[in-house]
Amino acid sequence: MKKITPDPPLADPTFADPLLEAQKLKEAADRAIDYYLNPRLIKDPAAPRKPSTLFIVDPAADNETLLVHACESLASASIMASDLAGFIDGPQRSSLLGIQQVIMLGELAVNRVLDRLVPE
Structure with missing residues (x-):
C-alpha cells in the first residue's frame, strides 16, 4: 500500500x-x-516638515498688531473664565479662578510690552 x-x-x-x-x-x-x-x-x-496652514498668523503682521490681538484674546479668555467660575462651586471654581488669574497675568505682561513699544 x-x-x-x-x-x-x-x-x-x-x-x-x-x-x-x-x-x-x-x-x-x-x-x-x-x-x-x-x-x-x-x-x-x-x-x-510641512506645517498646517489652516490657522496661520500673517507673517507680514507687525509686532504691535500681534501684541494687540494677543492682549484682546487674553482679555476675552479672562472674562470667559471669570463668568464661568460664577456657575461652578467647590474646588473646580478655585481651579478656574486660578486659570483666570494666570490669563490675567499674561494680559498684564503683554500690556506692559505694548506700553514700552516705540511707535514706528
Missing part, C-alpha cells in the same frame, strides 16, 4: 544556532522599542 504523506525529514528544522536566534530576538525587540518610544526614527528624516 502506498503512503499518502511522505516521511518527515531526519533533521529537526526547528534547531538553529542559539547565538543567531538571540541576535534576531534582540533586533526584533529593538525595532519594537524604537517604534513605540522613538517614532521619529521610523519616519524619513529627509522629508521636510
Whole structure:
C-alpha cells in the first residue's frame, strides 16, 4: 500500500544556532522599542516638515498688531473664565479662578510690552 504523506525529514528544522536566534530576538525587540518610544526614527528624516496652514498668523503682521490681538484674546479668555467660575462651586471654581488669574497675568505682561513699544 502506498503512503499518502511522505516521511518527515531526519533533521529537526526547528534547531538553529542559539547565538543567531538571540541576535534576531534582540533586533526584533529593538525595532519594537524604537517604534513605540522613538517614532521619529521610523519616519524619513529627509522629508521636510510641512506645517498646517489652516490657522496661520500673517507673517507680514507687525509686532504691535500681534501684541494687540494677543492682549484682546487674553482679555476675552479672562472674562470667559471669570463668568464661568460664577456657575461652578467647590474646588473646580478655585481651579478656574486660578486659570483666570494666570490669563490675567499674561494680559498684564503683554500690556506692559505694548506700553514700552516705540511707535514706528
